[in-house]
Amino acid sequence: MANMKVNMSMTKNEMPEQDPVVRAGNFEEVALGYTVEAAVNEAQRCLDCKNAPCRTGCPVSVKIPRFIEKVRENDFEAAYDIITSTNSLPAVCGRVCPQEKQCESKCVRGIKGEPVAIGRLERFVADTHMAKEDKPEPVAPESNGHKIAVIGSGPAGLTCAGDLRKLGYDVTIFEAFHKSGGVLVYGIPQFRLPKEIVAAEIENLKKMGVKIVNNAIIGKSMTVDELFSDGFEAVFIGSGAGLPQFLHVPGENLLGVYSANEFLTRVNLMKAYRDDYDTPIKHPKVVAVVGGGNVAMDAARVAKRLGAEYVYITYRRGMDELPARKEEVEHAEAEGIEFMLLNNPAAIHGDEEGRVTGIELIKQELGEPDAKGRRSPVAVKGSNWILDCDAVIIAIGTSPNPLIRSTTPNLETTKKGGIQADDNGVTSREGVFAGGDAVTGAATVILAMGAGKTGAKSIDAYIKSKK
Amino acid sequence: MYKVVTKRYLNEARTICLFEIEAPLVARHAQAGQFVIFRLDEQGERVPVSVAGYDREKGTVTVMVQAAGRTTKMLHMVEEGDYISDFAGPLGKATEMEGLKKVCVVGGGVGCAIAYPIAKEMHERGIDVTFIAGFRSADIVILKEELKAVSNKLVMCTDDSSYGEKGFTTVFLKNEIEANIAEGKPQFDRVIAIGPDIMMKFLADVTRPYGISTIISLDPIMVDGTGMCGCCRVIVDGETKFACVDGPDFDAHKVDFDSLLKRAAFYKDEQDEAAQHICNITGGKRNG
Numbered sequence: 001m002a003n004m005k006v007n008m009s010m011t012k013n014e015m016p017e018q019d020p021v022v023r024a025g026n027f028e029e030v031a032l033g034y035t036v037e038a039a040v041n042e043a044q045r046c047l048d049c050k051n052a053p054c055r056t057g058c059p060v061s062v063k064i065p066r067f068i069e070k071v072r073e074n075d076f077e078a079a080y081d082i083i084t085s086t087n088s089l090p091a092v093c094g095r096v097c098p099q100e101k102q103c104e105s106k107c108v109r110g111i112k113g114e115p116v117a118i119g120r121l122e123r124f125v126a127d128t129h130m131a132k133e134d135k136p137e138p139v140a141p142e143s144n145g146h147k148i149a150v151i152g153s154g155p156a157g158l159t160c161a162g163d164l165r166k167l168g169y170d171v172t173i174f175e176a177f178h179k180s181g182g183v184l185v186y187g188i189p190q191f192r193l194p195k196e197i198v199a200a201e202i203e204n205l206k207k208m209g210v211k212i213v214n215n216a217i218i219g220k221s222m223t224v225d226e227l228f229s230d231g232f233e234a235v236f237i238g239s240g241a242g243l244p245q246f247l248h249v250p251g252e253n254l255l256g257v258y259s260a261n262e263f264l265t266r267v268n269l270m271k272a273y274r275d276d277y278d279t280p281i282k283h284p285k286v287v288a289v290v291g292g293g294n295v296a297m298d299a300a301r302v303a304k305r306l307g308a309e310y311v312y313i314t315y316r317r318g319m320d321e322l323p324a325r326k327e328e329v330e331h332a333e334a335e336g337i338e339f340m341l342l343n344n345p346a347a348i349h350g351d352e353e354g355r356v357t358g359i360e361l362i363k364q365e366l367g368e369p370d371a372k373g374r375r376s377p378v379a380v381k382g383s384n385w386i387l388d389c390d391a392v393i394i395a396i397g398t399s400p401n402p403l404i405r406s407t408t409p410n411l412e413t414t415k416k417g418g419i420q421a422d423d424n425g426v427t428s429r430e431g432v433f434a435g436g437d438a439v440t441g442a443a444t445v446i447l448a449m450g451a452g453k454t455g456a457k458s459i460d461a462y463i464k465s466k467k
Numbered sequence: 468m469y470k471v472v473t474k475r476y477l478n479e480a481r482t483i484c485l486f487e488i489e490a491p492l493v494a495r496h497a498q499a500g501q502f503v504i505f506r507l508d509e510q511g512e513r514v515p516v517s518v519a520g521y522d523r524e525k526g527t528v529t530v531m532v533q534a535a536g537r538t539t540k541m542l543h544m545v546e547e548g549d550y551i552s553d554f555a556g557p558l559g560k561a562t563e564m565e566g567l568k569k570v571c572v573v574g575g576g577v578g579c580a581i582a583y584p585i586a587k588e589m590h591e592r593g594i595d596v597t598f599i600a601g602f603r604s605a606d607i608v609i610l611k612e613e614l615k616a617v618s619n620k621l622v623m624c625t626d627d628s629s630y631g632e633k634g635f636t637t638v639f640l641k642n643e644i645e646a647n648i649a650e651g652k653p654q655f656d657r658v659i660a661i662g663p664d665i666m667m668k669f670l671a672d673v674t675r676p677y678g679i680s681t682i683i684s685l686d687p688i689m690v691d692g693t694g695m696c697g698c699c700r701v702i703v704d705g706e707t708k709f710a711c712v713d714g715p716d717f718d719a720h721k722v723d724f725d726s727l728l729k730r731a732a733f734y735k736d737e738q739d740e741a742a743q744h745i746c747n748i749t750g751g752k753r754n755g
Contacts, residue, residue, distance in 0.1 A: 046631060092697060118597075151481065176555070176691075176693055177691070178506055178552065178553040178555070186695075213492075213493070214553070215553050215554065215555035216492055216555075217555060217556070217558065219555065219556070220496070220556065220557060220558055220693075221492045221493065221495070221557070222492065222494065222495065222496070242693070242694070242695040243694055243695065244695070244696065244697045246697065246707065248707075252707065253700050253702060253726055253730070254728060255730065255733045258697075259696060259697040259698075261695055261696045262690055262696035262697055262698045263692050265691060265695070265696050266690060270512060270513070270690065271510075276510055277510045277512075278510055278511050278512040278538060278741060279512040279513070279690075280512075280734045280737035280738065280741070281737075282734075282737075353729065354730075356728035396527055401693065401694055401695065402694070402712075403693065403694065403712070409743070451585075
């Protein structure tokens with residue numbers, strides 16, 4: 001790259017966004033994406049390092065410098081082909097990956113100044129491809145005659161299915177919901193990840209020959225054992241972490257207390273925010289969200305968009321300890337979400353009709369760092385106070401749903417209810433592989449995708465070893 | 468898409484309708500006491516409804532649905548040969564009947580439709596079944612012949628005496644229990660009560676002093692039906708349970724009915740409002 005033009009700007013090209021005041025009243029996408037000029041200019045910030053440290057930060061090993069090179073050369077289709085050779089959901093990853101903790105955290109430009117905006121470039125490439133009218137249809141590879149079942153159509157399952165199909169396997173995804181996409185459709189809101197994008201990625205997989213059976217609840221409609229007796233030679237479990245955790249404090253079953261899963265599913269999957277859809281939703285005026293992760297931010301921002309005047313994030317640690325992506329926290333703040341940090345719920349109060357009237361919080365102080373280096377909150381005695389509100393949304397995490405593990409004999413599980421699997425996704429049952437949140441408990445989209453990829457590789461090796 | 472193979476109203480007033488739906492994946496494992504979630508079309512909500520019967524060979528599942536809210540009213544407008552968008556299941560746990568010898572099944576209104584397959588299976592297993600079926604009035608009575616065929620003794624009652632005995636199911640349940648004592652017959656080793664929440668609450672009060680194990684089948688508000696949202700939370704013996712995966716059957720003497728009744732009414736305003744906006748010109752079809 002001798003004659004490469006390098007843009008030495010210390011900062012990323014800004015990505016235009018909808019105005020915070022406007023967007024807090026609609027469900028349109030917040031971030032609007034790069035223009036061609038901004039993308040090419042940003043691509044010129046890449047130094048094309050020989051050892052490509054950015055790639056080591058990517059769970060699916062996207063060939064980052066190679067695709068950025070193509071952006072620089074204005075060859076966006078070639079860039080798309082490079083990304084999709086290892087990542088089957090680029091439009092999704094470009095939007096929801098925590099790049100600041102992954103690829104961008106390894107970028108040499110980040111040592112002095114901001115790293116290259118890899119995520120924004122990935123999104124630009126994927127969106128440019130999707131918007132193209134005369135793009136070639138995805139090719140369906142010849143079947144090799146081996147049937148594989150994938151449970152769950154979230155990021156882990158879709159990735160595993162896509163990779164196996166590319167290798168020639170005859171893949172069927174079994175999805176419990178009426179709509180495919182898992183957490184990408186029920187969890188992540190429209191304004192952060194438009195559902196049309198998820199649908200388009202799934203359509204691509206179908207064109208490649210991946211079959212999807214909806215309304216199939218494995219563990220109920222049929223068991224893993226039955227999948228084998230129906231002729232599937234291997235099974236990948238990517239069923240996610242769908243079981244909501246509750247606080248176990250008094251008042252938790254009052255009217256107006258939701259799990260984030262319920263609140264977000266009503267709005268995202270069932271589209272309760274739209275008048276032409278039937279699923280009901282309340283429009284609370286003052287909302288307290290419990291938790292500090294991405295799901296808490298999503299729930300708070302959805303509540304705001306449903307018309308809440310005040311939305312509070314209550315979190316037992318401080319601003320620096322919030323587990324959410326920095327960008328999500330900033331977006332929430334800009335939209336007027338207020339942070340009640342160092343506060344832990346003790347109870348939820350209600351009126352005679354059983355409706356929520358407030359959440360009782362105890363102030364916290366940060367104590368000594370724990371084993372992971374995070375400072376643990378310690379309750380300040382006698383500091384209880386009540387935050388008036390008419391809805392409480394609990395977003396303190398989810399764990400794997402027991403439907404599969406409880407109906408699959410000899411499938412070992414972890415103490416936390418996850419399926420026991422090694423680094424290659426191999427479980428205690430022959431022919432059964434697992435990955436993503438179903439194994440680890442709630443994590444990120446991209447880690448689940450990485451696990452889906454690994455699962456596909458292991459399944460391929462397993463089938464070949466049987467021959 | 469799931470085809471409606473049979474549609475048949477079960478009573479004069481046409482309040483409850485039977486639908487036989489082609490759904491092989493559900494029919495494969497469906498059992499009495501379980502439920503399915505259906506959705507009419509793209510804009511539809513997910514609504515749970517109990518399994519009323521199944522034919523594993525034909526691959527069909529039968530449900531009996533009362534037109535109550537918007538979605539169930541629109542379902543009643545669906546005709547034989549039409550398709551509905553989704554039909555998922557079977558969900559929840561099947562009703563336990565291991566080791567039972569003599570059972571009293573009590574159904575109230577559309578609850579009889581849910582209780583029927585349970586009584587039927589018990590009857591087939593040789594369990595002595597007394598069935599008490601209560602309705603508001605004669606025009607909404609369902610399953611007269613079917614209930615007779617699956618019970619050793621059938622008591623039918625209406626609030627206004629327009630059909631069968633006059634009175635509430637609570638009275639007849641107490642009578643049956645007392646008769647067992649008076650006549651020196653074996654007592655019921657279980658009462659299974661299915662109907663409006665308030666009826667089940669009072670039936671639980673009837674059996675409590677006798678110490679008769681009593682199971683009720685709950686039908687709270689749900690979204691996914693697979694344990695994912697926690698909307699169907701119910702307090703049983705002080706502990707929070709999810710009706711969709713831990714139930715729908717629970718010990719009637721341990722259920723917190725106060726919380727149950729309040730939670731069931733949470734979306735009442737929205738539901739009443741929505742039910743008023745069904746297009747009669749298109750026969751309930753949204754984009755017709």
